[in-house]
Amino acid sequence: MSVAVPACPNCQSSDVVKNGRTRHGKQNYKCRECGRQFVEAPQWRMISEETKGIIDRLLLEKLPLAGIARALQISELWVQQYVNQKYKRVEREVQVRPKLKSRLTVQMDELWSFVDDKGNQQWVWLALDAATREIVGVYIGDHSAESAQTLWQSLPSVYRQCAVIYSDFWSAYPVALPSKRHRAVGKETGKTSYIERFNCTLRQRVSRLVRKTLSFSKKLENHIGAIWNFIHHYNASLPAISSCPL
Structure with a gap:
């Protein structure tokens, strides 16, 4: 009994012959009309730009990469590779609205985190404009004075x-x-309440920072x-306001 040969998915021709097997053991076919090689019911499929847009939005929520892959029914390996390339291209400099040279607050x-294991601590140092709520400085490193200095240097010049x-x-x-510009205060003053609130937002939206999770990073670059x-998404989503009550 002859076995039906599938039509070519490229030109729909029925002039198709068997052409060995793939490395996964599946029957490979070749179209004599257009030369296309294919298998029946392929597991691989092209990821659309629409799906990539959904992935980009889901990366801004508290979801692990495995959860995104399951929800969209795509390969977890492909999602990881996509994220690797995306995060490699992310700019490491704050984007804020222009400010006049006037008194700024x-x-x-700093926020504790880790990569791969809890022995590899990575502190997230953050600076926030109290008027606009923009994140105006970021550094990720150890908990030393050198890291605090790098945070200071990451601020746009108008803030410094x-x-x-x-x-x-x-x-x-x-x-x-600088001693003339620095004020150390307790939480009861409310003078650091906005940045402490943002720390909570960051932990709730970036799954790698949730304290009890299996979504922690294994690669520092990611x-x-x-x-x-x-942070780029957060700054871009803020309303354009000139000032906020303190």
Whole structure:
């Protein structure tokens, strides 16, 4: 009894012959009309731009990559490779609206995280404009004064020239920040409430930062890329306001 040979998916010709087997053991076919080689019911399929857009939006929510792959019924390996390339291209510099040279108020804080295991601590240092709520400085590194200094240097020049900076009493800040512009305050003052609230937002939206999770990063570059990706989205989504009540 002869076995029906499938039509060519490219030109729909029925002039198709068997052409060996793939490395996975599936029967391979070749079309004599257009030369296309194919298998029946292929597992591989082209990922549409629409699906990529959905993935980009899901990466901004508290979802692991395996969950995204399951929800969209695509390969987890493909999602990981897509994310690797996406995070490699993410810009590592804040994008903020232009500011006039006038008194500015910045709140700073640091957020604990880790990569691969809890022994590899990576602290997320953040600076926030108290008026516009924009994230105006970011650095990811250790918990030292050198990291605090790098956070300071990551601020746009107008902030380094004009801003008064409020932080907690962590010893790295007085070493790294100009003494005339730095104010160490307690939580009861409310002077760091906006940055502390953003820390909570970041933990709730970036699955790699959730304290009890299996979504932690195994690669530092992706860890940094995921945080920067969310921060760019966050800044872009803020309303254009000139000032907010403190």
